[in-house]
Amino acid sequence: DAGVTQSPTHLIKTRGQQVTLRCSPKSGHDTVSWYQQALGQGPQFIFQYYEEEERQRGNFPDRFSGHQFPNYSSELNVNALLLGDSALYLCASSSVKGYEKLFFGSGTQLSVL
């Protein structure tokens, strides 16, 4: 079992550009959550997807959007990138039946120049 996989591992963009990050959940998981971890900070919840719909959302602007596909994989899109969007973006997967089984991927390090 590959666990939660994220791609790419590193990404460099410039201000104003758009970026798409990808996540494949652990086998058997149907829920995907995204977190942003700025340098020296704890992860902050962006949003969560289940059954291809956004179920919960944190305090992030509409520039942050997402999608979940029928195979439960997910994408995080960020438009009009700002320098402050530079962070480690973590994907976590779980099953709606078992809250404690939350697995995190290794993350995508996004640098905005």
Place this chain on the structure above:
Amino acid sequence: AQSVTQLDSQVPVFEEAPVELRCNYSSSVSVYLFWYVQYPNQGLQLLLKYLSGSTLVESINGFEAEFNKSQTSFHLRKPSVHISDTAEYFCAVSGLSNFGNEKLTFGTGTRLTIIP
């Protein structure tokens, strides 16, 4: 809404010495509590959790944490640390949800450095 405070950003400890990483939370509702560990260039790994029942919870690698409702704390302890325990430790809280996948609110983390 919930919040988590980790009082120490960095904790240096000599190898084989005991350690306590402090965590306090604030919430208007009942919560679940978690400790996650993050090794360099890796994602978060669940270390231990409190959902209900016994207030003392243990991990397989010797860490333990005690839920103290009156003090709203969930401090992490280990009686004897090893070099391999060097990592960033995050305390997290979530509300209870019928949905079963409530979002996590994390503290800012404590960097544990083991000194040989």
